[in-house]
Amino acid sequence: MIKVTTGLHGHSILRLANGLEIRVHNLVTVMVLLCLGILVGGASIMMGTTNTGMGDLIALIGGTGVSDDAVFAIMDVRLPRILLGFMAGWCVALTGAMLQSLAQNPLADPGLLGLSQGSMVMIMLMLVLFPAFPIIFMPLAGFAGGIVIAVLLLVLVGRHHTGGLGIVLMGIAIETTLSSVTSILVLYTPAEMSYALSSWLAGSLFRSDWPTVFGFAIWFAASIPAILIIGRKLRSLDLGDHMAMALGEPVHWTKPLILFVSVLLSAAATTAVGPLVFLGVMAPHLAGFVSPAKGRARLFLSAMMGGVLVIGADSLTRGISSDVALPTGLAIMIVGAPLFIISLRIRALRQSKMI
Amino acid sequence: MRNLILMFAFFAGLQMALVDPLAAQTASHTVRDDTGRDLVIPDHAKRIIALQEPMLAVPMLELGAKVVGSYGRATDGSGLLAVDFIATVLDQDGRTLGLSGVGPLGNIDLERIRALKPDLIIGGETDGDKVDMLSQIAPVYLHNVRSGDVAGFTTQRRLASVLGADQAFDALHADYQTKLDTVRDQLPFDPVGKTYLAVVIYDQINIVGHMSGVIQAIEDLGFTRADLEGDGEATGYGRGFAVPLSSELFARLNPDLLFVMNSYAGGKRDEDAIRAKLDAIVPGWERFSKPEREGRILFLDSAKVTTPTIASARHTLDAIAQWAAQN
Numbered sequence: 001m002i003k004v005t006t007g008l009h010g011h012s013i014l015r016l017a018n019g020l021e022i023r024v025h026n027l028v029t030v031m032v033l034l035c036l037g038i039l040v041g042g043a044s045i046m047m048g049t050t051n052t053g054m055g056d057l058i059a060l061i062g063g064t065g066v067s068d069d070a071v072f073a074i075m076d077v078r079l080p081r082i083l084l085g086f087m088a089g090w091c092v093a094l095t096g097a098m099l100q101s102l103a104q105n106p107l108a109d110p111g112l113l114g115l116s117q118g119s120m121v122m123i124m125l126m127l128v129l130f131p132a133f134p135i136i137f138m139p140l141a142g143f144a145g146g147i148v149i150a151v152l153l154l155v156l157v158g159r160h161h162t163g164g165l166g167i168v169l170m171g172i173a174i175e176t177t178l179s180s181v182t183s184i185l186v187l188y189t190p191a192e193m194s195y196a197l198s199s200w201l202a203g204s205l206f207r208s209d210w211p212t213v214f215g216f217a218i219w220f221a222a223s224i225p226a227i228l229i230i231g232r233k234l235r236s237l238d239l240g241d242h243m244a245m246a247l248g249e250p251v252h253w254t255k256p257l258i259l260f261v262s263v264l265l266s267a268a269a270t271t272a273v274g275p276l277v278f279l280g281v282m283a284p285h286l287a288g289f290v291s292p293a294k295g296r297a298r299l300f301l302s303a304m305m306g307g308v309l310v311i312g313a314d315s316l317t318r319g320i321s322s323d324v325a326l327p328t329g330l331a332i333m334i335v336g337a338p339l340f341i342i343s344l345r346i347r348a349l350r351q352s353k354m355i
Numbered sequence: 356m357r358n359l360i361l362m363f364a365f366f367a368g369l370q371m372a373l374v375d376p377l378a379a380q381t382a383s384h385t386v387r388d389d390t391g392r393d394l395v396i397p398d399h400a401k402r403i404i405a406l407q408e409p410m411l412a413v414p415m416l417e418l419g420a421k422v423v424g425s426y427g428r429a430t431d432g433s434g435l436l437a438v439d440f441i442a443t444v445l446d447q448d449g450r451t452l453g454l455s456g457v458g459p460l461g462n463i464d465l466e467r468i469r470a471l472k473p474d475l476i477i478g479g480e481t482d483g484d485k486v487d488m489l490s491q492i493a494p495v496y497l498h499n500v501r502s503g504d505v506a507g508f509t510t511q512r513r514l515a516s517v518l519g520a521d522q523a524f525d526a527l528h529a530d531y532q533t534k535l536d537t538v539r540d541q542l543p544f545d546p547v548g549k550t551y552l553a554v555v556i557y558d559q560i561n562i563v564g565h566m567s568g569v570i571q572a573i574e575d576l577g578f579t580r581a582d583l584e585g586d587g588e589a590t591g592y593g594r595g596f597a598v599p600l601s602s603e604l605f606a607r608l609n610p611d612l613l614f615v616m617n618s619y620a621g622g623k624r625d626e627d628a629i630r631a632k633l634d635a636i637v638p639g640w641e642r643f644s645k646p647e648r649e650g651r652i653l654f655l656d657s658a659k660v661t662t663p664t665i666a667s668a669r670h671t672l673d674a675i676a677q678w679a680a681q682n
Contacts, residue, residue: 049466069469076491077465127481187558188599206463209488317462324459 026301029291033304037311041082044315048073076209084208085314085328086307087220088273089283091265093306094223096280097287097299101234102258105168109280110266113171116277117178118149119270124185124197146267149174150259203274203329205314212272219268223303226261231296233258238294277329279306282336289343309336386517389499390483396494397474399519404457404468404493406478406485409440409662410500414511415477416445416452417527417666418520424471425449426463428456435459438619438658444666468492477514500566500663507571510663527665535575538672541679542576544611550581553614555657556632557621560600568667569614569660575668576675581610602636606643612653613646619658626654653678 003015004024012024045057050073059066060074096109103113110116122145126133133141152174157166186197233254236244241251269276283306284298293301313331320326326334382398404424405412412425427436432450434442441449455471458464465488468476473493478485479500489495496517499505508528515524539546551573553563562583563570574580583604617624617632633640646652659670 049464049470069466072469072491073466204462207484207488211487326459327462 023291023293023297026291026293026297029287029301030304033301033308037086037304037308040308040311040315041086044082044311044318045074045078047315047318048078080210080213081205081208081314082311083213084216084272085205085310087213087216088205088269088276089279089306089308089310089332090303091219091223091269091306092276092279093283093287093309094227094299094303095262095266095269096306097284097302098230098234098258098262099280100284101238102255102262103167103171104238104240105165106285107281108168108171109278110262110270111275111277111280112168112175113153114149114175114178115146115171115263115266116270116275117175117182118145118147119143119267120201120275121145121178121181121185122148123271124182127197128185128189142267142271143264146263146270147260149178150263154256154259201274201329203276203327203332205273205317205328207272216268216272219265223265226265227296227299227303230258230261231299234299235295273328275329276310276332279309279332279336282332282340283309286336286339286343289347386496388497389480390497392486392497394494394496396496396517400475402471402473402475403518404471404473404476406457406463406476406482407500408436409438409444410479410510411477411498411514412454413440413444413662413666414514414664415518416441416447417664418511418515418518418523420514420518420520422452422454423473424455424457424468426457428454430456430467432456437621440658440662443656443658444662444664444670465489465492477517505663506565507568507574508663508665508668510566511665524665531665531668534669534672535572538676538679539576541676543679543682546577549578549611551578551612551614552581552583552608552610553616553655554600554605554608555616555618555661556629556636557618558636560602560605560633560636562598562600563614563616563661564598566663567661568664569655569671571663572660572668572671572675573612573614576672578612581608583608605637606640609645610651612651613644614653614655616655616657616660619661624656624658629654650682 002017005013005015007013007023014022014024014027016022042054042057046052046054050069052070052073056066056070057074060071092110095115099108099110099113100106102108119142122141126141153167153170156174157170182201186194186201189197233249236247236249237251237254237258239247244251244254266280284302286309287293287301287305288298290305291301309332310328313328313335316331316335317326317328383395384398385393385395387393401421402423403415403420405415405422406426408425408427412422415422425441427434428449429435432448432452432454433439434449435456439449441447441452441454455467457468457471463485468489469492476489476493476495478489478495478497480497482495482497486495486497498510498514498517500510512524515521553569553573555561555563583600615629615633617629621632622628637643641647644652653674655671655674660667660674
């Protein structure tokens with residue numbers, strides 16, 4: 001039994017028989033973002049050196065004759081890129097949304113708290129000090145780096161103070177320290193190694209093959225129950241620690257748990273595509289601008305926005321001249337930053353009118 | 356009977372004409388690359404793609420290998436990096452060689468690589484992350500260019516072995532030996548027992564290790580590396596391309612011959628630019644440095660001399676001969 005009613009705040013709400021409530025506006029936004037993602041993904045699948053069109057895609061789906069070059073371009077290059085990009089963007093944006101609630105700070109994201117830097121530095125050290133280290137174990141290095149930083153953060157700020165300004169300031173301090181290590185590695189390694197590190201630091205979807213996609217899909221799949229479980233807890237945490245505790249939330253366990261999940265998702269994304277800087281801040285804000293939400297809905301919308309932004313950015317990367325290096329991380333900024341600025345400006349104008 | 360013999364001879368000839376070239380095209384052998392992977396590669400690769408230009412494409416081109424694509428080049432074969440090593444070291448134009456780019460730095464274009472129809476892709480040890488992707492297109496041979504026992508011409512010699520170009524390497528090496536003897540005779544002193552040090556300047560001064568053509572040429576002349584205070588196994592000194600050196604220590608360096616060059620990733624690489632950079636890092640170095648005061652300093656173009664090729668070694672010999680002529 002599904003009913004549409006109007007909530008106390010005046011918004012239409014979809015009430016399911018099991019008691020689940022979804023704001024109609026949020027549901028529509030998810031659908032729109034999904035359609036946008038499919039459209040941009042569809043356009044992206046047509047872009048590349050090999051000349052392919054919609055006909056090739058349809059023929060490929062239909063199982064009829066398509067040239068080997070077109071099959072390679074679509075199935076082995078473009079489709080894995082799109083899927084990995086979406087999933088990585090999803091996880092980074094989701095991590096940002098979770099950390100913002102955790103730190104009760106709209107600027108928090110895996111980069112600001114040093115979690116991405118922890119993964120990055122560990123991976124870079126492995127690349128520089130052990131160039132022959134098997135690539136297959138590199139994600140483990142990324143996880144180890146992220147986890148070390150998360151534990152360090154918890155130890156430094158104390159498990160009971162993982163909210164508010166303390167964790168953000170400590171995160172900035174750790175991030176700055178690790179950034180200097182990153183700079184040293186980039187500056188003082190030999191030129192070719194430096195180029196390789198710089199290109200990886202800028203974010204890249206080059207390593208998007210099916211094994212990577214399937215490997216990452218595990219984390220993507222894990223993020224969905226994480227949203228369902230953590231989303232509900234974030235609703236309480238958004239009210240502040242004292243109110244959350246009054247509502248029965250064991251804050252001193254919940255917050256480290258959220259931080260741990262954030263590290264896992266952030267490290268997985270960093271290992272797969274490099275750091276997607278600022279996406280963790282930008283996507284939740286854009287999602288909140290389009291459709292304000294709390295709890296699970298906010299996490300879903302943020303994650304969806306992150307995925308769509310990365311697909312759009314990757315299309316831009318491949319759509320421009322093939323001789324111009326446009327890293328995915330930079331393309332995300334080109335696509336997302338103007339939208340972010342416009343949304344902030346509109347929000348500021350609205351607030352000034354309210355005053 | 357005679358007709359029968361002629362008929363057999365005709366068919367044998369036809370087979371030689373038709374079958375053997377095909378067999379030659381597809382002849383292949385199994386090799387183990389520097390990461391320990393076993394792979395089947397053509398005996399004589401005809402369409403090679405190099406994932407690093409100065410370390411791999413330039414040595415292969417000097418050997419006469421058929422390189423069709425190189426990382427860091429535009430679609431038309433023009434260079435995208437700060438230095439066009441093919442033009443600088445080999446005095447050749449990537450466009451006329453029929454080279455094509457394989458995507459900008461950080462964004463290898465797999466579709467373009469496939470379009471070039473390579474029969475062999477050669478990368479360095481840092482390209483291990485690309486192997487799975489590239490192996491779908493052609494066999495990928497990973498060659499250590501900066502780790503392990505890489506020094507001087509070893510990269511080029513081993514590439515020659517992989518590509519079946521040993522004769523080409525031997526011919527180049529024989530020419531190089533002749534030039535080496537000529538330049539040795541031009542020196543104002545017997546280099547045997549004399550010391551040298553080579554430094555390259557990024558935003559700090561670095562001692563040049565053993566893996567470049569410049570060091571091969573200097574040591575082949577008979578010079579030995581001067582001792583450096585603070586060096587040792589733990590510092591990694593002696594391996595790799597360059598290791599940092601304190602600017603205070605630089606002013607105290609006193610080998611019999613000091614080689615100085617600017618980074619090729621920076622701007623100018625001539626003597627004036629090198630001196631300007633040294634002035635910025637070690638102000639007043641001219642007054643302290645004995646090699647400078649006594650005319651025992653050589654300024655080299657890093658882009659020309661640092662590839663692990665015989666061509667780079669020859670450029671180094673040219674610079675030494677020029678210095679010898681002025682002293």
